[in-house]
Amino acid sequence: MSKKDPIKNIRQLLSDSSSYTREEIEDAVDEVLKMKYFINENREMLIRRIEELYTIRQDEFGTILKEDENNPWLNEKRANIDFENGFWGRYREYLEIEKNFAPDVINKLDRITDSILDNFFDPTLKATVNKKGLVVGQVQSGKTANYTGLICKAADAGFGLIIVLAGIHNNLRSQTQIRIDESFLGFDTQHTRAFDQRSIQIGVGDPYFGSPIVAHSLTSSIDKGDFTQGAANALGLNFNTSEPIVAVIKKNPHVLRRIHQWLAAQANEDDDLGRVIRNKSLLLIDDEADNASINISNDPERQSTINSWITKILNLFGKNAYVGYTATPFANIFIPLDDKNLFPRNFIKNIPAPTNYIGPEKVFGFSPLKEDEKSNTVLPIVNRINDYGDFVPDRHKMSDQKPSTLPESLKTAIRCFIITCAIRRLRGQTTVHNSMLIHVSRFVFWQDHISELVDNQFLYYRRGIDQNDSEIINEFKRTFEKDENGYKSYVSVSKQILESELKSLDSQIQVHQWSEVLKHLNDAAAPIVVKSIHGGSGEALDYFDRKNGLSVIAVGGNKLSRGLTLEGLSVSYYLRASRMYDTLMQMGRWFGYRGGYVDLCRLFTSRELNEWFCHITHASEEVREEFDYMTDVAGSTPEQYALKVRTHPGVLQISATNKMRSAITVQISWAGRLVESYEFKKDISIIDNNLSNIKKFISVLPDNFVSKPSAFVWYDIPAEQVINFFEGIQSVENLKKAEPRKLIQFINAQLKNGELTDWRIALMSKPNAKNHSQFDINRNNVQIGQWKRTEDDKNSSEQLYYLRKSHIISPSDEFIDFTEAEKSRAMELTNLHRKKEGEPMYPNGQIVRNELRDPRKPLLIFYLLDPEESLEKYPLPTGTNPFVGYAISFPKSNYNAPVSYAVNEELLDRFDVVEEDFEDYGDDED
Template identity: 40%
Template structure:
């Protein structure tokens, strides 16, 4: 019997033992499921099957069960609108469902039972919000499921497809990206999860049973298919010509690209071969006998109508508006059925939320706004997302993320940020990779070797190189990487001279980077590393040659022949370095992604998030993962992690208060941080409508010029002189367990005019997008007209060691905030405020109420938290939610800049402010207009 080191991957027999033991443990209280009890159950199962004992590694089984027991998944949050909806999904209705049952049994082979139960409940909640396919008449439901990047959305909608087919939906169309490789990958997954056989030909005798077919291959329930997994397997003219659909028990599956030609062909076929009637009002062909479900994968990409819509004086959209091609065809597909359901899936829903809820056109019917429901999927505890990788803002700056990011800066001569098509990459004039990319490739060889030693030899292992969008440039990169891998492989195989250099480089990388990183992650108790066993270098050395030999270098350019054939390499595991651009940015899964080298610099929220293929699940090898990227992109991902978490918190609170999709739509459409998404792309200008309600704006970018610094000192002194007598210093607030104190001064019931005057007088830096004092002033003025933000609390908060005294006599200590990035025109910091400062105006009862709301939201979805610990203080959204709509909070700070910032010697301290706005239902927004040139320079391409 082979003893495998580290985290082991169970064999087929071991998986059987794991499944039986897990079922036995499911009957025990979770608190009693100790390693001792687990060992007892393993012995019990092996006692019943003595032949298994000689072929299994008991430690592997124990490790896998402990890993599963450490796994948890939270509760989904839902915004819904039940107008016209009839409840229908009951336990008795599910009693004889076979598609779901075989899918469930199939995924139980690799997922904990708790995870399968959670998926069952989650897919039930989506299906229940669709309409009963057996319900007669006309109905249409539009919903959106928001997951996380690389979090298993395909597995989720596979469950929906199975249950929808069980319930009685007869036609299921899955829209799978824009390119052949993603369509093919999606077809392969649904072959396994729903069809149960390989879709290689339309010949029943040629069926090869796979996936769920291994559980139940009964021909009586075998679904029909209209597309195959091959490169030319999309819906085509030959298919359309040769068969028609008749009402029968077995459902039909179509997996198609979001392509104008394909969708036009599909729509024509439905009208000419499937429709059994006509719409009485319009006369268009109509299908009334076949309930229709459309799953839109990556629903924010291509599906959204990005053309400008004209509105009349009453705010009604133009009915003659002509939508973009894909949006138009999707909507026409939906209105070709009297009974239809649309479910979009995405991790970045912001383009979908910008869809106008009331937009309807004569030929297309209503737009794709998710008017029926939006469901936010909970993050499992083993999901590695932005908050885990990059951390979140905390009490003392930024909470540390996982130590996986490696900053690079040696690529400018090789791949300039503004290079053009045809660029030939060279490092200082030589046809070779920059040292950072050489290190990344060596890290991948090491990672493959370590996974072999850990018993994960048969698992997929991938590397991503994403440095250019131009195919011609990718070819040069492919050639250079392939040559570097070839030379490395030869030296590791032969070891007859010339190999010493690469061996020394690999060993240095192992000892200086990998050993230290793994140790650090074990110390902070990262999942899957609790049973980690240190590996000696000699074991790694022995595995290097085989690891390098297995590695392939591929270009990914969109055709199915470029698709990474993970399924075909399931027994041995594919070891691949994938080089690509746009085709790697959407939906395509890189199985076992371990090393990423990433230079693309789009600053669009949704584009950048979707490029983050490194998010996802990394069981047993998270400590081996690396992200090589720039400091600037790291800053943007940190920014995105914070903003994304803030909006998910808002979503949780809206769901708890029975909010609707439109409520969330208004929130996202006006969010001052996530305002940049390609759905608001215009031809000549960008006009953004912003709301700061329920948000925090704080100064993190300051002007460096002396006149501006002096001007802002005068602005705060004018405000202080107008405020009168302050509350005693220190500021004291009662909290459970002890008082909270602040050094400084506090004023209550300050007029809005005083706040507006200060904001008007303050000079913001042009880069201060979220703390633009002029926009904030306009917003406060606009809400005053609605009777909100009329009474303010103001705090002058001190911290640090050195004192500053204003001419008004108010003396406070200056904050010390390190410079974040070096800029000649501005002084930038990560965070101005301590999060607890935002609650300075709350009494004890409101503070407790805000904490309860924070903890409730956390318990529902603890998996997305960076460290899994329950909050012991309220977060910002909860604080703003409990605060009265009439009261805003302005907090003022003095900041002592670093000496290296080279501010003028005579400059007074920098003046920063934070404004905490309560939640509002007034819907007030202010306009922020930028020209097209500025937009392209600031946010990059799409």
């Protein structure tokens, strides 16, 4: 372990607390500065970096849980599991001391891994059990660290075999194995095995972290170290050992078949299940779970090969737990709801990223920035380029004429990479990895050719720097300090970030002088190498063996597009035009943690791709919001909730078609619709909250209301007040048409078009009601009569009050705000459209909303529903406050553009698409 990092030494002087005073930090810094290694360190910079580390925060994770299959066990057994002196304890210390994780991030990791383990089962039980879950994070946000923590705890708890499915390429599998070696095993599997691990100790195996703990690996970190029966047998390992066994394997049919055959040989015959292993519990972790694992067979009766082998491996074990990890769960949302398809029926966990994570919303935002537009939330690091048409044309073919020169934008990107490496050295980051990504073609012939062109250009620059060529040096100087043609210089970018709220992302952001940077230019350029990374190139990104840092320009395609981490990635040149959300987002290797060089990162891409990423960022954020809503409000299970994904109006696809067979498209808009709340939670705290919320809302409405026989009506109420009301309402609806959160989104969208600006509010009061509620109206206490709305026997329960025929409104109430002249006009139009005699003699709602209501002036109607009168089969205690119900008569829109969503077809009934009005209004209601 490195002893020459002042930050690590300072942290060792501080206790385990997650916050400190400035004085405590200063004392620890001063103590470390007395050491001979650190006498030249910048005191103020060290203080700022420690303060930054202890201000990083991570929100709590959310869980969507199938309660009826959940059997919590961990707290009861915790006293019998030695986490602190086991795999987890040394891993936690390793993250703190060696990896410099923020204290709050480590604490959140501790809690979520506990939660996942608790949602599985006690691995020491003698039982038959299987669990399936999904963990959703963000691209490059630390999912590997998360599931490594889970592996450590699972091993401590007694899971005997842990299999990690690590992507579909050798390099990703090898990279994952190295991480497991460092963070779980403690020895280098490339050279040794558990029984002689003392020879090559790495990561958690360092004696600093305590005595060795034995675990065995069936695979190694060499590029071809995947599972083979020969290698497994050569270990001489007794499969029935009590020590944990791990295997990191590719999602490849041949590898999966081999490990299945080897495991089947360890199984015993069972009368009910065939060959089965009962003396070990299996934990199977599926990294990038949306890739290759999903059943893509066209025949619903058959499974695709990889999916089939995964389920066969799980079924070999009487006790098995499957958990998928992904940042792009779009395809997982549409998995058919049965076990063989790995649907996460038991739980979904949503992991928020820490505050120092650089994700899509910080790189792109939800809409492209205009030229010279400044933002407080989006980093100014994207350069939109348009000079690549002759270099790599869109939709080029392998046989097309290859380019002979590089576009100016790529030359600029190469200069940026050299400058970034130089500034990092200037900032004291001398033994770090530096990477540049060039991703412009999926064809390996093109990648090799472009790699050669890039190498030639880079060598030209390196020679010029080495020889102090004034023309080349001036090119670098212009790139560093001059804005031109849509490109923002290093001076401008650093300055802009420092003048925004984003400055808190990184304590080391600063505007440097060119004279300072120039001193480090030659040392920065000297070690840089250009590599073409694909299956046939023979090149590898050997970060692990480069202790003083690797500086590389990586030219590649599919191998660089998913899962693989490019260490120290700062500059990306990206033109690869996939049209699938998940593929595009996974190709964004530029997301992640950029401590010390946030302002030195650059992304060069096309305007179209910039727009696409903005759309996908929006769609991804909505999916995360749905997870949060499922957790916080809806109380749904994974299989009860219709997750939706916003579709793209143009050419983008959510995921591959063969992963989307269960998806159908619905359109959501409330323009010209009547929206009614018709389902309520029988939760006293929610009932009380909602009544308090409406009383507060009504009390601040203006004095110029109109009093009617059964209502008080207000006019021209600002939309902001209505939005504030809905933000305080707690609802039960699961993506249904009256759910407050969705109404707020729609209202905000229409406000941008100058619609839904001036609301009409009606508080309905039943004459001669049995029960009343007291309201403050114009500083007077007014008794509001409560209404009866019969509960629906089929859909109601002890927890839910569901209105009969799904209606709260009495038909004539929709026009409570109209003048007599307006009502007469509404009746005229209704009579013109009347289909038959005997229809009710009140205006037709659809006609009124689409032909008479002003697009600026919707009507919001409130009802207080009497639980004593309304609830018969499932009553509430006497004296319970009334339910707050509402209906909204939305006018037509002159600008409305419905939002299109894809929904799992099997869950469509949960989605409840907005329908036309029902004709059968309640016939027994008030």
